[in-house]
Structure formats: C-alpha cells, structure tokens
Amino acid sequence: MLYDNAGDYFEKDQEIHFMSYVVLARKYRPQSFSDVYSQEHIVRIFKNAIESDRLGQAYLFTGSRGVGKTSVARILAKSINCEQALSISPCNKCANCLDITQSVSPDVIEIDGASNTGVDDVRLLQKELLYATSQSRYKIIIIDEVHMLSKNAFNALLKTLEEPPDKVLFIFATTEPHKVLPTIISRCQRFDFKKIPVDMIVKRLKEISQIEKVNIEEEALYLIAKKADGGMRDALSLMDQVISYGLELITSKDVHQIFGLIDFDVYNAFMSSIANKNPSEVIQLFLKMSDNGIDIQEFINNYLEYLRQFLFVKLGIVPAEISKALLAAMQELVKDFTEDEIIYILNYLIEAKNNLRTSASPEVLAELTFIKLAKISEMKSLKAILDTIATNKLTYSEIPAPKAAESAVIEQSFPPTPISDDKNTVEKEQLYSNLTEDILTLHWDKLISQIKEEYPVSANYFSAAKLKNIHNNHIYFILSSEVAYKKLTLEKDKHEDIFSKHFHMRVLLSFEYVQEAAPKPTKNVTFEEIQKESPALAKFIELTDSRIRQD
Numbered sequence: 001m002l003y004d005n006a007g008d009y010f011e012k013d014q015e016i017h018f019m020s021y022v023v024l025a026r027k028y029r030p031q032s033f034s035d036v037y038s039q040e041h042i043v044r045i046f047k048n049a050i051e052s053d054r055l056g057q058a059y060l061f062t063g064s065r066g067v068g069k070t071s072v073a074r075i076l077a078k079s080i081n082c083e084q085a086l087s088i089s090p091c092n093k094c095a096n097c098l099d100i101t102q103s104v105s106p107d108v109i110e111i112d113g114a115s116n117t118g119v120d121d122v123r124l125l126q127k128e129l130l131y132a133t134s135q136s137r138y139k140i141i142i143i144d145e146v147h148m149l150s151k152n153a154f155n156a157l158l159k160t161l162e163e164p165p166d167k168v169l170f171i172f173a174t175t176e177p178h179k180v181l182p183t184i185i186s187r188c189q190r191f192d193f194k195k196i197p198v199d200m201i202v203k204r205l206k207e208i209s210q211i212e213k214v215n216i217e218e219e220a221l222y223l224i225a226k227k228a229d230g231g232m233r234d235a236l237s238l239m240d241q242v243i244s245y246g247l248e249l250i251t252s253k254d255v256h257q258i259f260g261l262i263d264f265d266v267y268n269a270f271m272s273s274i275a276n277k278n279p280s281e282v283i284q285l286f287l288k289m290s291d292n293g294i295d296i297q298e299f300i301n302n303y304l305e306y307l308r309q310f311l312f313v314k315l316g317i318v319p320a321e322i323s324k325a326l327l328a329a330m331q332e333l334v335k336d337f338t339e340d341e342i343i344y345i346l347n348y349l350i351e352a353k354n355n356l357r358t359s360a361s362p363e364v365l366a367e368l369t370f371i372k373l374a375k376i377s378e379m380k381s382l383k384a385i386l387d388t389i390a391t392n393k394l395t396y397s398e399i400p401a402p403k404a405a406e407s408a409v410i411e412q413s414f415p416p417t418p419i420s421d422d423k424n425t426v427e428k429e430q431l432y433s434n435l436t437e438d439i440l441t442l443h444w445d446k447l448i449s450q451i452k453e454e455y456p457v458s459a460n461y462f463s464a465a466k467l468k469n470i471h472n473n474h475i476y477f478i479l480s481s482e483v484a485y486k487k488l489t490l491e492k493d494k495h496e497d498i499f500s501k502h503f504h505m506r507v508l509l510s511f512e513y514v515q516e517a518a519p520k521p522t523k524n525v526t527f528e529e530i531q532k533e534s535p536a537l538a539k540f541i542e543l544t545d546s547r548i549r550q551d
Helices: 040-051 069-081 095-101 119-128 151-162 198-211 218-227 232-243 252-259 264-275 279-291 296-314 324-336 339-356 362-374 376-390 437-454 456-464 482-490 492-503 527-533 535-544
Strands: 058-062 108-112 139-144 168-174 189-192 466-471 474-479 508-513
Touching: 040 069, 058 069, 069 095, 069 108, 069 139, 069 168, 108 119, 119 151, 198 218, 198 232, 218 232, 218 252, 218 324, 232 252, 264 279, 264 296, 264 324, 264 362, 279 362, 296 324, 296 339, 296 362, 339 362, 339 376, 362 376, 437 456, 437 466, 437 492, 456 474, 456 482, 474 482, 482 492, 482 508, 492 508
Parallel strands: 058 168, 058 189, 108 139, 139 168, 474 508
Antiparallel strands: 466 474
C-alpha cells in the first residue's frame, strides 16, 4: 500500500483507487496568522511578541466554538518551532511544521481536557516536562477544554504553571472560562476570541466555493453564515452538508429545505398582512406554516430575529447579516410601520413565546397572538389608555365629557354624585363638583392608603390630624405635633397632588400647629373643704374613720 502527497492511498497492483475525502473544516484550517479571520487584536499581540522575543509562559484562549482557538495555538507553536527561523510566518514545509499540523510532534503535546481530568494525568504531564525537547526550541503543551479538569488537577498544575521548566509554554483553550480556577487564570495571559461576523464568514465561504467550484447563491451563503452563529468551523461543516445536496446551483430555498429554516419571504408576507390590518390573511399564513410541520416556538424565535433586523432597518441601520435582496424588501415594507408598532409586535411575540411553554393549547394561543398583531393599531391605543389609568396619570382634560343624552341638565364640569349612606362603600369613578366633610370622610381610608404607598410616615401624621374646616375645596387640618406639622408642610405640594388626582379636582391643603394645653395640676383638698362642699361625704369619712391621702 502506497500513499501519495495528499495523504490518499492506492493499491500498487490494482487499478482501483480509494480517495479519502477531507472535510472543508480540516482542509481549509488556518495554517498561518494571515489565514485567521476577525481576531486581529490577538494576531497582532503574538506577532509583536514573537518578533521581540517576549513570549509568555502560559496563555488562556477563551471564546465560543469554531472561532480559531486551537488553530491559533498550533500556528503559534509552528511560529516558535519552525526549523527555518523564529518567525511570524512559519514555512509549513519543514518537519516540525508538518508534524505540528498533523498533531504528531513530540514537542507539541495536545491534551483533551475532557478525557484527562484527574491528578494522575497532571503528574504524567509533569514527568513529561522533565525531558528536553527533541528537535524544537520549545516544548508546548496545548490543553483543549481545560475547564473540564478537576479542582485537584488544577491545584496540582499550579506550581508547574507558575514556575515552568525552561523552554516550556502552556496554551489552554476553553469555551467556559468562568469554570477555570481564578488561580489558574491569574498565572496566564488571557485572550478572548470574538465571534466571527457574518460578512467575514460569507467572504470566506465565497473563496472556498470558488476553489471547490461550487455554484451557490450569495443569499444561501448568508443563511449558512447566520446559522453558524459566529463559528467558522460550523460554517464550513454546514457548507459541506449543502454541497452534498448535489445540485448544480444551490439556492437559498435549498438551504431553507436542508436545515428546516423558514424563508424570510414568509415573514415579509406576515408583515404585509399586518400592515393591511387583515386578520384573516394572517391566520391563513399561520395555518399554512403550521401545516408544513414547522415548530411554533422555532417560528416565533426566527420571527423575533427578523423583527430585530426589521427595527434596525427602520432606524436607518443596515444589518450586516442580511443579504442585499432581503434588505431591499425590508426597506420597502418598513415604510408601513412606525417604530412604536414594531416594538409592540416584538413585545407581543416575546410574551407569547413565554406563555407557549406552559400553555395546554399552544396553537390557540399563537393564533390569538397573530390576530392581535393584525389589529396592532387598536391594541396599541387601548394599551396606552390602560397604562395611563394604571399609573393614575389621567388628568381632568383627558376625562371624556358626558353625552347630552346621558344627562338632562349639565351645569358644571363635574356632575355631583349622591353620597352613599354606607360609609364603608366607596363608589368607583365618582366625580364631585364641591368637596365636603362627608365626602372626605367617605374617601378618607382610601386616601390614607394612597399616601402610605409613597409616604408612610406622612400617612401616620394624616391619621392623627384633626379636620378644622373645608371651604372651596380647601382643606384645613390641625396638628398637635410640631414634627408632623413641619413634615406635612414640607411635602404639601405632593400631598395636594394626591388629593387632586383622587377627587379629579384641584384640592388645596393647609396645616395649623396648635400645641395642646398642659393638664392642670390636681389640688389636694382638706377635710374642712370637703365638709363645706359635701357634708354627706364628710359624715362618711367620720363614721368609717377614713383618712385623706395627700399625694
């Protein structure tokens, strides 16, 4: 059995060839710093560190999957150990570079943290570090998913990490840095890898599709890039799957069908029906979508993402993750909506998404939600009124005037309402033209409760206050406490506002401080005085031989 330069093998005495396929994620893995996408801040630091020979002893790479953590670790290892020179551009041809690329270098040890979690694994590693490098400048230890190490394994690694042997360099990679011990992080230089933007992934996929001679629409590439969620490796894996579909031209509809995605044309149709205030059409679209077996939760999740981009377009922001064709359709459709209407739709869908999890009839709940969306202008107006009432911000000018048919004679702005005989019953929506003591008594408990919500101390002072008079909607209180008088006088405007809102009229308050008179001292009476005032009581004292106690 012989191997060719590409790693494929064939039988010497047979005409049958077996060509092993290399997936795109491996075939187009970055082999130098120039191949790394969207991590310029990290690449620049390493280039400067290599050129100035200021390499650290330990590095921690964090970030989501498929953003280049392990690839950068290998490129750094090749740059350090390349036989040509210590360079930011490894040759990728020497034995060291090839061994590192194929993960067979004796001096670059790659460890899977998920399967080597114990103290014994760390001890074996420490023994390995005692041996010098065989053919490289540095011995490099790359531990992937380092957060999977146990706490004891981390602690066993601490001393070696703080004072490693000469020419030893650690590189840790993890997707969950919060699980790494702070003592480990403090001994490393940390690099946070960011997600790769959609437009950068699309650019790379275009390059690969040209090399692989794959005919695919640009909008389809955008869908793949968006589904990859910032990971280049995920994007290449998805691209592999799409290429295997075996079509001469891969369209966006093909990608939707392969991954079960919902075409944005569906959401455009929904928004058009909502703009036309057509509930029937909205429900028909929803039922058609449901009949196709699309999950309701997934549909709403995608709808929320669509609306996010829709709102951006309304605000004049061009989202990078949507294609030019979709952007043009959104820009035309967004003219029929205000910013508030888009936000209301978002809020309704978020509320529906949360309720669907516990609903016994998710289809009915979803249908009702979409009917509401088709009547968004009506729902918005009703919600504004309810919010105004709930916050007690309804002013006199906002109260609708009574119709002529409802009242024979209207002499004042607020028609007088008879007071209920039951003092414990407070009628809602009562409007008065003139405030009296009886009306104030009827509403007193409710007023105290309202004041207590914001001013609990003042509410106690009001409870202890005495009513002096009410004249022309001006209430006069008497207070026997100087502290209460100063407190209520200081907050008079705020309390007047509470009284005015409660009675739907302008109410003024005045407070008067009246110090209570001190009780007169009790005078001790003599027996002679008792005889003069009450002879009978004096006779009783003599007969019973009682004594008068002098306090």
